[in-house]
Amino acid sequence: MSARARLGRRITFAAGSILAFAYVTPFFLVFVNSLKLKPDILANPLTLPSHVTWDNFQQALTKMNYFRSLTNSIIITTLSVSLLIVFSSMFAYYLARTKSKLSKWIFLGLVTSMIVPFQALMIPFMARFASIVSWNNRAALIFFYIGFGTAMSTFLYHGFISNIPSEIDEAAAIDGASDMTAFWKIIFPMMRPITATVAIINALWIWNDFLLPRLVLTPETQTLPLSTYLFYGQYSTEYGQAMAGLLLAVIPIIAFYLILQKQFISGISSGAVK
Amino acid sequence: MIFLDKRISTTLRSKGDFRMPSARATKKFLKFSLVPLAIFTAVLVIPFANGFYLTFTDWDGFESHKLVGFSNYVASFKDPMFWSTLRFTALFVVVSLVAVNVVAFGLALLVTSKLRSRNILRTFFFIPNLIGGVVLGVIWQFIFNSALVSIAKKYNWASFEQSWLQDTHKAFWALIIVTVWQSSGYMMIVYITGLVSIENDVLEASQIDGASPLRTLLSIKLPLMAQAFTIAIFLTLRGGFMAYDVNVALTGGGPYRTTELISLHIFQDAFANGHFGTGQSKAVIMFLTVAIVALVQVSVSKKMEVQR
Numbered sequence: 001m002s003a004r005a006r007l008g009r010r011i012t013f014a015a016g017s018i019l020a021f022a023y024v025t026p027f028f029l030v031f032v033n034s035l036k037l038k039p040d041i042l043a044n045p046l047t048l049p050s051h052v053t054w055d056n057f058q059q060a061l062t063k064m065n066y067f068r069s070l071t072n073s074i075i076i077t078t079l080s081v082s083l084l085i086v087f088s089s090m091f092a093y094y095l096a097r098t099k100s101k102l103s104k105w106i107f108l109g110l111v112t113s114m115i116v117p118f119q120a121l122m123i124p125f126m127a128r129f130a131s132i133v134s135w136n137n138r139a140a141l142i143f144f145y146i147g148f149g150t151a152m153s154t155f156l157y158h159g160f161i162s163n164i165p166s167e168i169d170e171a172a173a174i175d176g177a178s179d180m181t182a183f184w185k186i187i188f189p190m191m192r193p194i195t196a197t198v199a200i201i202n203a204l205w206i207w208n209d210f211l212l213p214r215l216v217l218t219p220e221t222q223t224l225p226l227s228t229y230l231f232y233g234q235y236s237t238e239y240g241q242a243m244a245g246l247l248l249a250v251i252p253i254i255a256f257y258l259i260l261q262k263q264f265i266s267g268i269s270s271g272a273v274k
Numbered sequence: 275m276i277f278l279d280k281r282i283s284t285t286l287r288s289k290g291d292f293r294m295p296s297a298r299a300t301k302k303f304l305k306f307s308l309v310p311l312a313i314f315t316a317v318l319v320i321p322f323a324n325g326f327y328l329t330f331t332d333w334d335g336f337e338s339h340k341l342v343g344f345s346n347y348v349a350s351f352k353d354p355m356f357w358s359t360l361r362f363t364a365l366f367v368v369v370s371l372v373a374v375n376v377v378a379f380g381l382a383l384l385v386t387s388k389l390r391s392r393n394i395l396r397t398f399f400f401i402p403n404l405i406g407g408v409v410l411g412v413i414w415q416f417i418f419n420s421a422l423v424s425i426a427k428k429y430n431w432a433s434f435e436q437s438w439l440q441d442t443h444k445a446f447w448a449l450i451i452v453t454v455w456q457s458s459g460y461m462m463i464v465y466i467t468g469l470v471s472i473e474n475d476v477l478e479a480s481q482i483d484g485a486s487p488l489r490t491l492l493s494i495k496l497p498l499m500a501q502a503f504t505i506a507i508f509l510t511l512r513g514g515f516m517a518y519d520v521n522v523a524l525t526g527g528g529p530y531r532t533t534e535l536i537s538l539h540i541f542q543d544a545f546a547n548g549h550f551g552t553g554q555s556k557a558v559i560m561f562l563t564v565a566i567v568a569l570v571q572v573s574v575s576k577k578m579e580v581q582r
Contacts, residue, residue: 008487009388009389012384012387012389013389013391015384016384016385016389016391016392016395017391019381019384019395019399020391020394020395020398020399023398023399023401023402023455023459024398024401026413026414026417026455027401027413029413029416029417029421030413041420042424043424044424044425044428045420045421045424045425046421046425087309087310087313088310090305090306090307090310091307091310091311093306094302094303094306094307095307098299098302098303100299102303106307106311109319110314113314113318113319113322115512115564115565115568116318116322116561117512117515117516117537117560117561117564118516119516119518119536119537119540119541119557119560119561120322120325120557120558120560120561121318121321121322121325121557122541122544122557123325123328123540123544123550123553123554123557124321124325124328124554125317125321125325127550128320128321128324143313143317144317146310146313146317147313147314147316147317147318148317148318150310150313150314151314151318154310179302179305179306180305183306204404207406208404208405208406208407208408208409208519209406210406210407210408210518210519210522211518211519211537211541215545225406225408225409228408228409228412229408229409229412229522229523232412232415236415236416239416239420242412242416243416246409246412246413246416249405249409250404250405250409253404253405254401254404254405257400257401257404258397261397264400265396265400265463268460268463269463269464269466269467
């Protein structure tokens with residue numbers, strides 16, 4: 001290796017290390033300060049705790065109703081994502097396999113709708129759906145997520161199904177399978193990679209969504225981002241507790257990511273590039 | 275999404291069959307499409323159309339209403355707060371677009387280099403993106419309001435002694451920093467996908483021809499991954515216009531509503547002040563702006579892709 005190339009590598013290494021440090025420092029600050037007492041934090045937020053306390057976590061767990069919000073987040077995300085997968089895969093299958101004017105126009109409508117920002121809908125939306133929301137706000141929220149997620153998910157499935165030869169459907173039909181059986185037993189299992197993409201993209205969006213839950217949910221049904229925000233607003237001067245709350249809020253999704261890292265990266269790159 | 279316009283135009287161009295749908299076809303439509311289509315229509319299409327209509331009425335959120343022409347739009351444009359929000363949003367969109375993409379492209383180059391630590395670096399850069407804007411905003415609120423202030427007092431850093439979030443100009447940069455930190459990891463993935471799609475033969479050929487790494491980057495890599503730029507710029511553009519979470523959690527629009535981006539402004543107008551008519555008109559103006567800017571951007575970028 002030439003001296004120049006070695007210097008180049010050293011510079012890249014240094015740049016990488018500095019940037020990585022910059023990207024994780026905020027999390028490091030949250031972590032160390034969640035273990036400290038308030039005077040310790042005020043004295044110097046950068047240092048390691050002089051005395052480790054777990055009390056902040058206990059306080060945060062009860063005050064932000066952590067397990068209740070976590071359960072709500074899990075229920076809402078899982079149900080919305082599963083239903084989105086079921087409906088949008090079937091929808092896409094129909095649209096990709098039916099060569100009618102109607103299916104072309106529906107597909108075009110779905111694609112166009114993806115440019116509409118939620119803000120352009122939220123006002124009439126809240127007036128129109130007030131009664132469903134007051135009946136059962138969690139069910140209403142899941143219903144809304146299916147509506148908002150359909151276009152993107154159907155679009156992703158559509159692209160994938162278009163590459164599955166339709167001879168496979170025909171063979172299944174000849175063997176006597178109904179449309180439904182052919183789809184669920186043969187086509188759907190072939191779409192596992194795109195199902196992973198659809199699941200990850202929607203799960204990230206729904207798990208982290210804030211504006212829609214803020215408009216729809218009540219204190220009993222609030223999700224993790226919502227209860228974190230409210231908790232921080234109330235206890236922002238109790239730095240240690242606030243930091244513990246923030247750490248608790250980010251742990252589930254980071255754990256999930258570290259377990260499924262490969263799927264996340266490939267899911268996001270194929271979802272974005274489509 | 276819009277990058278598949280080829281797929282759409284070919285489906286539209288191919289001749290549909292004009293036969294009456296058979297009973298079997300109708301049944302298949304009902305089984306496979308009815309539920310998603312109905313939910314999509316109820317949640318998206320109807321409120322969207324309804325929202326357009328409401329801007330021409332004197333609807334106040336509850337009571338029945340009558341048509342009032344363009345007066346809601348006139349009132350929106352007469353609102354000086356709306357103009358300052360539009361200016362602030364435009365500035366935010368432009369600066370965040372440039373900053374996020376420059377940083378993201380740099381990160382992508384870094385993690386596709388021969389560095390041994392590239393996988394762990396990629397994880398670090400991507401993690402902020404997993405976490406919602408609200409939680410990120412709150413983390414940085416602590417950093418700007420408390421951590422940096424107390425460090426600055428300890429080490430006499432004059433520029434941080436007062437929280438950045440209490441000064442409109444500095445709060446703008448705080449918003450940019452958090453946005454870059456949040457979105458650059460995602461755009462990095464888009465650029466990585468572009469970079470690794472370039473075939474090795476081409477790169478080897480340029481190396482044999484004696485091209486320097488910089489030359490290779492500018493003349494080979496950039497043109498061959500133009501599509502990644504189209505996508506990343508589109509996504510950051512859209513994200514900039516729609517930014518809400520970080521805004522609410524970091525500055526809350528303060529000090530004195532001077533850092534309100536368009537989304538937060540609409541939210542405040544409608545839900546905090548009860549101005550549903552102007553709120554919805556502003557939302558329609560926002561939609562039209564996003565749609566036009568995005569269409570122009572995509573068609574310009576597409577042209578640049580073709581000229582390789």
